[in-house]
């Protein structure tokens with residue numbers, strides 16, 4: 001046995017090799033997230049609080065509890081293993097491209113039906129879809145249009161935060177002053193700000209596991225799925241991007257995260273550079 005797994009056995013709550021392999025498989029099956037050997041420490045620290053609060057003795061006890069209370073406990077488990085790092089206008093070039101190229105193009109393409117559908121898939125605590133809404137609002141291009149942003153995530157905790165639309169002031173500190181003033185309002189708590197209701201009105205939040213059935217019929221004009229598939233296997237990525245393509249209008253745009261690529265995964269999109277793609281077929 002490796003010294004690292006010895007290490008996990010001698011902790012406050014012992015986690016054996018078998019426990020870790022069980023949790024790895026469950027995470028992969030339920031969310032597509034492939035936990036590598038290097039994620040042992042992370043899994044331990046994220047689940048240990050839960051094990052303590054349930055009054056259990058070890059990870060074997062937690063496995064047993066999970067199996068007996070699958071439906072309820074799975075939500076806690078999934079919430080614990082997702083990584084939710086995000087920020088307003090993260091990877092800013094996507095929002096710049098949206099304003100200067102993607103939106104004007106789509107507006108031209110959809111001029112007849114005057115409707116626009118955007119999906120933020122894996123929206124975490126909401127900074128991404130709200131940044132999309134701020135870009136739409138500031139562009140002034142969608143006035144009088146039926147324009148909507150759907151924002152989804154598998155994690156119920158981050159969705160609750162996203163729907164509330166309240167953030168610590170430090171989260172918006174790096175944004176231009178005029179943008180802060182236009183799109184955020186004060187709250188009763190000095191240290192918090194709230195997304196302006198004119199911005200949140202563009203966005204609908206829903207819980208959705210990307211591995212499950214999707215209730216939406218589309219077509220979407222723009223999909224942002226950034227920093228989500230990074231831990232998915234190539235096969236899961238291929239299936240997901242194929243499903244995205246099938247739910248998009250031809251000429252629709254897909255933006256993915258900076259360390260992700262469609263190269264060698266699917267040819268249903270053409271690359272426009274800087275992790276922006278256009279649906280070919």
Ligand SMILES: C[S@@+](CC[C@H](N)C(=O)[O-])C[C@H]1O[C@@H](n2cnc3c(N)ncnc32)[C@H](O)[C@@H]1O
Pocket residue numbers: 030031032033082083084085086087090121122123124125128152153154155158208209210211225226227228257
């Ligand atoms: C790192 S965050 C990315 C947030 C945002 N897209 C960004 O780039 O800033 C990844 C999000 O993907 C979500 N996620 C992971 N697996 C998922 C799945 N199978 N279905 C839906 N969301 C998933 C996580 O819960 C997490 O909130």
